[in-house]
Amino acid sequence: MKRYPSDFRSGFVAIIGRPNTGKSTLMNRILGEKLSITSAKPQTTRYAVKGIWNTDHHQIIFIDTPGYLKPRYEMQERMAKIISDSFRDVDLVIFMTQIQSFPTDYDLQVLELLKNLKSPVLAVFNKIDLVNEIDKERLQEQLPKSVEKSVFVSALSGEGISELEQSICHYIPYHEPYYDDDQLSDLPLRFFAKELIREAIFHLFEDEIPYATAVLIERFQELPDKVVVDAVIWIERSSQKPILIGKGGANLKKIREYAEAQLVEFLQFPADVHLFVKINENWRKKAHALKELGFE
Ligand SMILES: Nc1nc2c(ncn2[C@@H]2O[C@H](COP(=O)(O)OP(=O)(O)OP(=O)(O)O)[C@@H](O)[C@H]2O)c(=O)[nH]1
Ligand SMILES: [Mg+2]
Structure with missing residues (x-):
């Protein structure tokens, strides 16, 4: 069996947020591979799509979730369950929002859902390419205390992504990899x-x-x-x-x-x-x- 260094990290990260904020685009950007489908329309992702990010130092498993909505159809109820299941037993939750409209009612609902979590929460303000100025303090003031840190990125252009990657790694425990190191997903x-x-x-x-x-x-x-x-x-x-x-x-x-x-x-x-x-x-x-x- 392959040996891993004692400082090798491995763990799970769920990406949660309202529809259309760029969750799937972010996961694809970090993986460098188009794994989760994206579109300009909300509610594109219907399943929890796992993407595995392998390097020599870590294996981080991202769970891209459907955008959270109050269920109207039975299908959306199933989607809501997929989202709440995906919070459990992860090492980190990424709360994803888009900077130009934060906070919307949906954002506040999602933050409410995340309040009593055991896992740490990292806020990601996406789509910084669409705004001229960023008032970080004003934005951060509106996040609950339970959010440990916020990062400002453009999943589309790649700006801020390496800083985000470093922040993510910080929360991942020392652990042997959960999957083979050539595996990109657990899905067929x-x-x-x-x-x-x-x-x-x-x-x-x-x-x-x-x-x-x-x-x-x-x-x-x-x-x-x-x-x-x-x-x-x-x-x-x-x-x-x-x-x-x-x-x-x-x-x-x-x-x-x-x-x-x-x-x-x-x-x-x-x-x-x-x-x-x-x-x-x-x-x-x-x-x-x-x-x-x-x-x-
Ligand atoms: N301008 C800009 N557009 C972005 C950025 N990130 C994502 N988008 C666009 O936003 C739209 C939604 O992106 P998705 O990644 O499908 O969003 P999602 O959060 O996965 O959406 P659901 O699966 O419906 O919950 C797409 O048209 C993306 O190209 C960004 O950083 N800047
Ligand atoms: Mg999606």
């Missing part, structure tokens, strides 16, 4: 195929469609020369079907091309994606449908 490749198809839909459609769709991978086959993926896209109502498919299949083709290109980039290997559309009425409210999607 088919999960990423599904997520990239969802990202395509988030990028290509407005309004209700991204939220009314879910993706299931029916086949993920690793052939010698390529990976083949068959995926079913669920929609909630028959009226959404022509929108998703488009004239002569034009929209479905765009989804496929986008997802295929992203998957090839992610796998560094050729990939074919085949898409099928199915109506599953009101799946967001159905327990068995949610179970099929992996929400327990």
